[in-house]
Amino acid sequence: MSSEDATSHRNPVPWVEETATPFRYNPLGEDEVRLLELEPSSSPEDPIRCKIIHASCRGDHKYDILSCDWSSSSEAPVPISLNGQTFDAPSEVWVALQRVRLETQPRLLWTDAICIDQGFDDRGHPADNPERRLQVSRLKATYQGAEGVLVWLGSAADDSHLVFEHLERCSGHTHLNWCHYKGAAAAAYERLCARPWFYRPFAAAELALSQRPAVLLCGRHRSEWPHPTRCSSFPATADYYHPPAAAGPDGRTHLHHLRQVARGxxxxxxxxxxxxxxxxxxxxxxxxxxxxxxxxxxxxxxxxxxxxxxxxxxxxxxxxxxxxxxxxxxxxxxxxxxxxxxxxxxxxxxxxxxxxxxxVGTLPRVFGAAASYSVHYPLALLPGFGFRPGGVLAARGYFVATIASVADALGGPSASSSSSEAIAAGLRGWESAVAAAASASASARPAEATAAAFRDTLAADDEADLQVESDAAPHSKKVRPPTSRWAEPFAAWYRRHGAGALLPPAADGGARAEREDALASRFARRAEAVCYGRRLFFTAGDGGGSMGLAPPHARPGDRVAFLPGGRYPFVVRARPDGTYELLGDCFLYDLDVFALRLEAQETEIRLA
Known part of the structure; x- marks a missing residue:
């Protein structure tokens, strides 16, 4: 057993009941909830003994929520005594009960793994049953009725003690701003942020509905929520989750968002x-x-x-x-x-x-920093939208273009296809497709304009498309500036990864190597986050048509529709009955929403 952790489930002490009678749940009354009375013990070697109590939902019971992530554990269940009978508790629940057990008096708790009849199968997985659905519907009242929340993060591991020792030092100060983690403590905090409990769907509600600050327990250490988040900076939302990375979202930003959502x-x-x-x-x-x-x-x-x-x-x-x-x-x-x-x-x-x-494939204006929209940009649904029989959503909007051709989707299920090197190779393939489409068009843009369109498509840069030249009617889209904030990063990226199909090989940009690398990396991360999981598409039309980023199932003949109320246009596919299948949202380069409203025919588009 680790010296920093008095609680471990490596050598659990199971309850061995002589009759080996398995515990059976009694049905709950219409206005009842189960509470768990955990019997005291002065020795961690004693088995876990509990009682189930049926209590009125409107009763004045002083209990705590014991919250832990038990569903992701692969260890075998551990028997405990429940009303004098044997109950196979998930291993992580057994550890949590041992951690919160008092020495001299019983403790009244509610924990979902035991207080809800989960109908565990032989593998310890919960089953879908009527009682579970009923109890889940009562969770809000259960959370609000508790005095507090005890969060079991798990046993001490990966230097987690460094985080809690840092917090203990900070809590002894009167400073408004706490010192940030450094060195090994900072690395330990990043690992702590990956603990499964922070990724439970009910975690935010448990924290938000608690009558007092929740207590985080990790091994023998403890801290109030949200104290751990006070000692760390975090990447911006744009870097919260980088799809090609197999490691998942950045845990520091995840905890920051949890703090914002769970503040009450x-x-x-x-x-x-x-x-x-x-x-x-x-x-x-x-x-x-x-x-x-x-x-x-x-x-x-x-x-x-x-x-x-x-x-x-x-x-x-x-x-x-x-x-x-x-x-x-x-x-x-x-x-x-x-x-x-x-x-x-x-x-x-x-x-x-x-x-x-x-x-994957979440476009930048969906969750990114607030975009600057003209007051004339149609961010609300047009009158006449509604839900029709048969599961149809009818919305008024405009058909913008028809997809003429598509390139391969970027990224895939294997780790090798989602690496930055593989994605760069995929983008070179897209560049070749752009060059081929341009050479096949009699009215294509100049080479520099085509390269700029490709650059802004990879970055999904449409800031100018959201503004008007003047507030005086009729409104016209603001002219794109001659340069872009992505011009320099794209140039640095292109010097390293470009195929040379759109622009001639360029000499080094003259910047320091470190800055050049940083610029190229900035564009690569943006393009990877925007394009991963999507496919490049081309439309036909005057001036050589346009290009964009479509969902992976898009194909030639699908249509691009702009529905006011959406942040981006959508790709739809016609069905024989006159309805449309919605494939997903898309980015379309140089989309002029204001011209659409003046010149295009508004129509009802029925999605089914």
Whole structure:
């Protein structure tokens, strides 16, 4: 046993009950909740003994939430005594109970692994059963009724003690700003941020609804939430998750967003989704149910929601988000489906996969720094939108273009295809496709303009497209400036990775090697985050058409539609019955929304 950790489940002391009678749950009454009374012990060698108590949901019971991530553990369950009978507790729950057990008096707790009949199978996995759905629908009242939350992060490991010792020193000071982690402590904090508990779909609700600050427990150490986040900076939201990286999101930014979402009070649904996208859930419904526990202003009947299947829950959530906001932002929040993904059965194409984990293809203006939109930019749905029978979303908008050709999708399921080197090779293939399309067009842009269009497409740079030249009607899109903030980084990147199909080989930019490397890396990260999981496409038209970034399933003949209320246009595919399949959002270079509203015919586009 580690000297820094008095609690370990490597050598658990199981409860061995003579009759070997397995514990059986009694049904709950209509207004009841189960609480767990943990018996005291002065010795960590004593087995865990508990009692289940059926209590009224409206009763005045002094209990704490014991929260831990038990579903990701691969260790065998450990028997405990429950009402004098044997209950196979998940191993991580056994460790947590040993950690919070008092020496001289019982402790009243609520922990989902035991207080909800999870219907564990032989592998220790919970089953979907009516009681679990009912209890999940009551989670908000259960969390609000608790006095506090005890969060078990796990046993001490990976120098986690350095983080808590640093926090203990800081808490003894009266300074407003706490000293940041340095050296080994900073590295230990990054590893602590990867602990599975921070990626539980219900973690934010447990913290937000607690009557007092939650207590984080890690081995023998403890700290109040959100103290660990006070001693670290974090990458910006744009670098929160870099899709080609296999390591997942940056944990420091993940905890920062958790702190923002779980501070209590009203929180933007968009912010909550930004955090929830990187949570892990065995049941994808738990992600939506976790969002509904937060005060986002979204009205959705809780008990009914918990009883819905995945497709119905996602559809009702998406519809409620659209109706509440009067826009289509929710359709951008969950990225694009992988190229290998089959169409989702049972739900309309406009309903995103709300249970997606670490989604790719999220365009920059969806969660990035606030873009500067003209007051004339149509950010709200046009009058006449609505939901029709048969799961149809009808929205008024404009058809912009038809896809003439596509290049290969960028990235794939293997680690080798998602490395920066492989992505750079894929972008060189796209560059060759751009050069071929330009040479085949009789009215193509000049070479420099084509290269600039390619550059801004890879970076999804459309800042000028959001503004008008003048507030006086008729409104016209602001002319693109002669240069771009991505011009210098692109030039540095192109000198290292370009295929030479669009621009001639260029000499070194003259900058110091370190700065040149930093510029190239900046563009590479932007292009990787924007393009990964998407495919380059081309449209036909005057001036050689345009180019853009489409979902991976797009193909020639699909149409690009702009629906006011969306942040970006969408790729849709016509169906024989007159409806359209929504493939996902897209970036289209040099899209003139203001000209569309003046010149194009507004039409009802029915998505099914």
């Amino acid at each position: 009070g009203r929180v933007q649904l968009r912010s909550a989704v930004l955090w929830m996208r990187h949570c892990r859930a065995a049941d994808p419904r738990d992600k939506v149910l976790g969002l509904l526990l937060l005060d986002t202003g979204l009205a959705l009947d809780g008990p009914a929601a918990a009883a819905l299947d995945v497709a119905d829950l996602f559809a009702r959530f998406t519809r409620a988000a659209i109706e509440a906001s009067r826009n289509l932002e929710v359709l951008h929040w969950f990225g694009v489906p992988p190229a290998s993904a089959a169409p989702a059965a049972g739900r309309p194409s406009w309903v995103p996969d709300c249970g997606a984990t670490d989604p």
